[in-house]
Amino acid sequence: MNTSTLRYQSGFGNEFVSEAVAGALPEGRNSPQRAPHDLYTELLSGTAFTAPRAENRRTWLYRRQPSVVTSGYQPYVQAGWTTGAAGGVVVPPDPLRWAPFAIPTEALDFVDGMRTVAANGDTHGQTGLAAHVYLANRSMVQRALVNADGEMLLVPQQGRLRLTTELGLLDVAPGEIAVIPRGMAFSVALPDGPSRGYVCENYGAAFRLPELGPIGSNGLANARDFLAPTAAFETSTGAYEIVKKFGGHFWATSQAHTPFNVVAWHGNLVPYKYNTAHFMTIGSISYDHPDPSIFTVLTSPSDTAGTANCDFVIFPPRWMVAENTFRPPWYHRNLMSEFMGLVYGQYDAKPEGFKPGGASLHNCMVPHGPDTEAFEKASSADLAPHKLDNTLAFMFESRYTFVPTAYAMQGGALDSAYANCWQGLKDNFKETP
Numbered sequence: 207m208n209t210s211t212l213r214y215q216s217g218f219g220n221e222f223v224s225e226a227v228a229g230a231l232p233e234g235r236n237s238p239q240r241a242p243h244d245l246y247t248e249l250l251s252g253t254a255f256t257a258p259r260a261e262n263r264r265t266w267l268y269r270r271q272p273s274v275v276t277s278g279y280q281p282y283v284q285a286g287w288t289t290g291a292a293g294g295v296v297v298p299p300d301p302l303r304w305a306p307f308a309i310p311t312e313a314l315d316f317v318d319g320m321r322t323v324a325a326n327g328d329t330h331g332q333t334g335l336a337a338h339v340y341l342a343n344r345s346m347v348q349r350a351l352v353n354a355d356g357e358m359l360l361v362p363q364q365g366r367l368r369l370t371t372e373l374g375l376l377d378v379a380p381g382e383i384a385v386i387p388r389g390m391a392f393s394v395a396l397p398d399g400p401s402r403g404y405v406c407e408n409y410g411a412a413f414r415l416p417e418l419g420p421i422g423s424n425g426l427a428n429a430r431d432f433l434a435p436t437a438a439f440e441t442s443t444g445a446y447e448i449v450k451k452f453g454g455h456f457w458a459t460s461q462a463h464t465p466f467n468v469v470a471w472h473g474n475l476v477p478y479k480y481n482t483a484h485f486m487t488i489g490s491i492s493y494d495h496p497d498p499s500i501f502t503v504l505t506s507p508s509d510t511a512g513t514a515n516c517d518f519v520i521f522p523p524r525w526m527v528a529e530n531t532f533r534p535p536w537y538h539r540n541l542m543s544e545f546m547g548l549v550y551g552q553y554d555a556k557p558e559g560f561k562p563g564g565a566s567l568h569n570c571m572v573p574h575g576p577d578t579e580a581f582e583k584a585s586s587a588d589l590a591p592h593k594l595d596n597t598l599a600f601m602f603e604s605r606y607t608f609v610p611t612a613y614a615m616q617g618g619a620l621d622s623a624y625a626n627c628w629q630g631l632k633d634n635f636k637e638t639p
Contacts, residue, residue: 212375214433218415218478224374224437225268225470236266245469246272250372252387252412252475263387263412265473267372270439271463273391279457282449286321286613289336289355289454290328290409294609301574302610303624306563307617309341309364309400316342316394317351317449320405323614324545324567326606327515329355329409329454333508334606335516337545338405339565345395348444350465352391354452356409359504359518360384361600363549363563365401367394371477372468374435380549381598383503383518384479385413391448391465392477402563404547406602410515413504421488427503431484434476440464482598487524493531498601513605514542521553521599527591534584537575542603544568551597554580559627560599564619570607578630 215222225231230245232238237247245268252263288294307321319342327334335356345368360367362380369376369384371392378384380403386392418425446464450457480503488500501519508515526533534554546553546566553560559577560566568574576584614620 212377213436215436216430216433218429218432219474220434221472221474222434222476223472224435226437226439227469230268230470231472232268241268243469245269248272250387250389250473250475252389263473263475265373265471265475267468268470270467270469273465275463276448276461277459279450279459282456282458284317284320284449284456286319287338287451287456288322288325288611290334291326291606291609292328293322293325293454293611295612295615297610297615299569299572301572301624302567302614303559303621304565304614304619305621306561307339307341307402307565307619309343309402311343313344314342315344315346315349316340317346317349319343321613321617322611323565324608324610326543326604326608327409332409333515334409335506335602335604336407336409337565337602337608338407340401340403340405342394342396342402343400346393349447349449350391350393352389352448352450353386353407354389354450355454356407357388357412358386359406359408359413360386360403361405361547361549362401362403363547364403365396365398367401367403368397369394369477370440370466371435372466373471373476374438376433376435376477376479378479381483382479382481384477385504386477387412387475390477393466404565404600406516406518408506408516410506410508413506413516413518416502416505416517425486425488426500427480427485432478432480434478437468437470439469440466482520482522485520485522487522489524489526490528490531493528495528495531495533495536498535508605510605515604515606517542517601517603519601519603521597521601523593523595523597525591525593529589531589532584533587533589533592534576534580537573539571539573540568541570542605543570543608545602545604545608547600549598549600553597553599554594559621559624566624567608567610577627579627581631
């Protein structure tokens, strides 16, 4: 693979076409009797064949050897990565918060350094998601991961990622995100050494752009800002270990060739990345704090209209100008469950206790909102235009209740005093204003 300068194709859900060798794509048909350059034809389908055309996702691959050339899988132990609500532990309906998760000193790559914080749903029923953190200090070498249980949304927090996928390469830095389709082989290198980040493993419908409604035809995450790779293939030799997640279990096998041997491809099932700095933030320019749904980047719908299996929401730099308004989020209880992380900077509702690399969880109907410090500051602040800058928080929001794991509750990062941040909110009621 030529890794000196990466080239990308822009758009979301496009019919992309890419070839690393001129003439490697067949013309006028998908599966000729003999593919150009004596390549093998292989179809990767991300939806049922009969899915509506607008929702159908598939890509044709033209590769040096097909994926069937492998040996039998054997069980692989990955103790830190669990699946669905069944992998969690029973906890009371309290607000939860975690300090930044520490990167272990033992040698761990992206696969072995994955730790599940909370999850819901069930991969067999194709519902719900898992919220993980990856805590890695070495690159994956001659090793690839295939996740048959769900697509993976990666949110780097410390250190860049170099993603090698079957369709090409993606470089992803903190402030950017990447999505790997279900069932596609990929490998993760760490150019900056020890790295940390968040992962949404989505068991449900694939992420898509949210509808814009009255906003119109532009705004939020614009389709042109999503980047897909161009075809590239490895020429190095040597055995590869393939780790596969399937039905909530892990398996491994060895094969004599690289899985990254796709010379050309075309289709609309692709890995992609997105720079959150391009997000067109919508907000109030009169009064009141709008619902956080205006910050939705991607959504995975459920069978109930408007109630997501998962919404991926960001809180990027933005201007606050609303008049006679309490500008941070209001106190609320929500049908949806909210898992939050902080990539960098400070979150306006929790200026002290919520740190980059940490997380919080406010499950269905668990009250939450600004801490005492944020409330007092916002209640008396000068309401001149103010920019929240150098900050990026995000949320995985789901209709299904998250169940934290034993690692989350017993791994040492849990903030047992989290609820104290609200204890200073006194009864200030005055019967006569």
